[in-house]
Amino acid sequence: MTSTPTAPAPAPLLPAPHDGVCPFSPPPVYTEAARAGTVTRAALLDGSSCWLVTGYHEVRSLLSDRRFSADVRRPEFPSFTPGRRAILAANPNFLRLDDPEHSRLRRMVTGDFLVKRVEAMRPEVQQIVDEALDRMTASGAPADLVGDFALPVPSLVICLLLGVPYEDRQMFQELSRVLVSTTVEEAEVRRAQTELLDYLGGLAAQKRRRPGDDILSRLAARDDLSLREIAATGMLLLVAGHETTANMIGLSTLLLLRHPAQAARLTDPAAVPGAVEELLRHLTIIHMGLPRLALEDVELGGVRIRAGDGVVAMLSTANRDEELFGAPGHLPADELDVDRDARRHLAFGFGVHQCLGQPLARAELQIALATLFHRLPGLRLAVPESELTFRSDAFIYGLKALPIAW
Numbered sequence: 001m002t003s004t005p006t007a008p009a010p011a012p013l014l015p016a017p018h019d020g021v022c023p024f025s026p027p028p029v030y031t032e033a034a035r036a037g038t039v040t041r042a043a044l045l046d047g048s049s050c051w052l053v054t055g056y057h058e059v060r061s062l063l064s065d066r067r068f069s070a071d072v073r074r075p076e077f078p079s080f081t082p083g084r085r086a087i088l089a090a091n092p093n094f095l096r097l098d099d100p101e102h103s104r105l106r107r108m109v110t111g112d113f114l115v116k117r118v119e120a121m122r123p124e125v126q127q128i129v130d131e132a133l134d135r136m137t138a139s140g141a142p143a144d145l146v147g148d149f150a151l152p153v154p155s156l157v158i159c160l161l162l163g164v165p166y167e168d169r170q171m172f173q174e175l176s177r178v179l180v181s182t183t184v185e186e187a188e189v190r191r192a193q194t195e196l197l198d199y200l201g202g203l204a205a206q207k208r209r210r211p212g213d214d215i216l217s218r219l220a221a222r223d224d225l226s227l228r229e230i231a232a233t234g235m236l237l238l239v240a241g242h243e244t245t246a247n248m249i250g251l252s253t254l255l256l257l258r259h260p261a262q263a264a265r266l267t268d269p270a271a272v273p274g275a276v277e278e279l280l281r282h283l284t285i286i287h288m289g290l291p292r293l294a295l296e297d298v299e300l301g302g303v304r305i306r307a308g309d310g311v312v313a314m315l316s317t318a319n320r321d322e323e324l325f326g327a328p329g330h331l332p333a334d335e336l337d338v339d340r341d342a343r344r345h346l347a348f349g350f351g352v353h354q355c356l357g358q359p360l361a362r363a364e365l366q367i368a369l370a371t372l373f374h375r376l377p378g379l380r381l382a383v384p385e386s387e388l389t390f391r392s393d394a395f396i397y398g399l400k401a402l403p404i405a406w
Contacts (some may be wrong), residue, residue, distance in 0.1 A: 011041045011049060012029040012030075012033055012040075012052065014029075014043065014052065014312060015288045016029035023390050024251070026284075026314070026317055026320070027287065030052070030287075031317060031320070033052050033314075033317075034314075034317040038057075038301040038302075039053050039301035042312065045080065046079065048078065051303070051310070051311045052314060053301065053314060054317040055318065056321035056324050058300055058301040059318040060346060063350040063351040064350055065298065065351075066099075068294055068311060069292060070098055071096065072088045072089050072092050072097075073092060074293050077089075077291065078310030080182060080288055081186075082186070084189060090193075091232050093232045093235065094106045094236070099352065106356060108222070109215055112161060112218075114359070122363055125367050128153055128156050132152050132153050132156075133371065135148070141382065141404070141406055142405045143382075143404055144403055145249075145402040146246070146401050150249035151173070152169075154242040154244075154245035154246050154249075155169050155173065155242040155246070158237065158242050160214070162214055162241075163212050163216040164238060172196060172239075173242070176243055178191075178192035179239055180239065180243055180394045180396050181393060182393055196239075197228065197232065197235060201230065201231035204216050204219065204227050204230040204231060208220040208221070215237065216230065219233065240355075241357055245361050247391070247396055248361070248398075250402050251399060253369070253372065253402065254381075254385075254399065254402060255282070255283065255336060259336055262275070263373055264373075266369055266374070267370075267374060269370070271338065273366060274340075274342070275338035276365045278338045278340050280345055280348075281319045281347060282319070282335075284319045284345075285397045286316070288395055291313075292311045292312075293310055293311070294310075295307060319333075319345050319346055320333045324344060348361075379405075380404065381402075381403065381404060382403035382405040383403045
């Protein structure tokens, strides 16, 4: 009797849904791929194939290897949604470029996000957090932590840094949601990008005539930058500066409410920085990963990747690597443990494209979460957790709302 060969499993389709899994864990497609190997085949919505890189060491190696390009203008560059690559390529920011263009543009704003500069901002961030909590609690419970606290805090901080009027927040927040969505129509994404670029370009033109003490003014003072380049940089900082941190505050709060003993650790100032690193590792809100394009043949994780192949670095699975984060005496890497040493996590990426604003994000998260749980010791959900809606249709994962009481 002969046996029939088993057909190989179909390549997973990216981006993968979160359906039916723990909302704090990567979609099962990614974790199943990680069990099959650190570098495996996958497919994109446009029908093209790519490599899915899930192992910690392989992701770190990939993101630090100049043979993999981040330049979205390259025709074969992988895209999670059909048509989006062309939109991004029309006005790329430095995150979507390779050196020397990447480093030329990035250097112009690096000084604004240095650790020393951010540490000097802590009193101002603390005041913003306190005032946001004052407004939220004055209105009484229940409140929406996302709309009343998690979103206003980083939005106001990035507006102050960039020199964007905070009264325009509703406009740029709505446009940002379109830009990070994976489900809106291509024409809507293009419209949102154009509208936000035009807004920031007009703001930069004003600041060339009447500069202030902010990032857009400093960029506008340069004669080696076009208004479109300034607007593209401003859009990256504006969208990333509030979307990522807002979603981290909301998700972190919900996760800590599930683990009250660990939430109590935030009352110890010495424990707060480590707890934030563990939350960053455990949540890794860039669930879809980072796309790259191989410029030449590369051996990675025992697999030969050919020039022209698309590659996706999966940060979320890399940050659940048991070998790296499952130290003796701590919980497994798939579980939250705020006393874990999580400093080697890749939540901010790695290599030359590593997140520029990570010192600011850390400061905001440390101040916001510690203050929240200190001032509201009775913090709790105002609805059953089953009623919460997660933003699984966006490049940045998070909560749409978080009703709370105290």
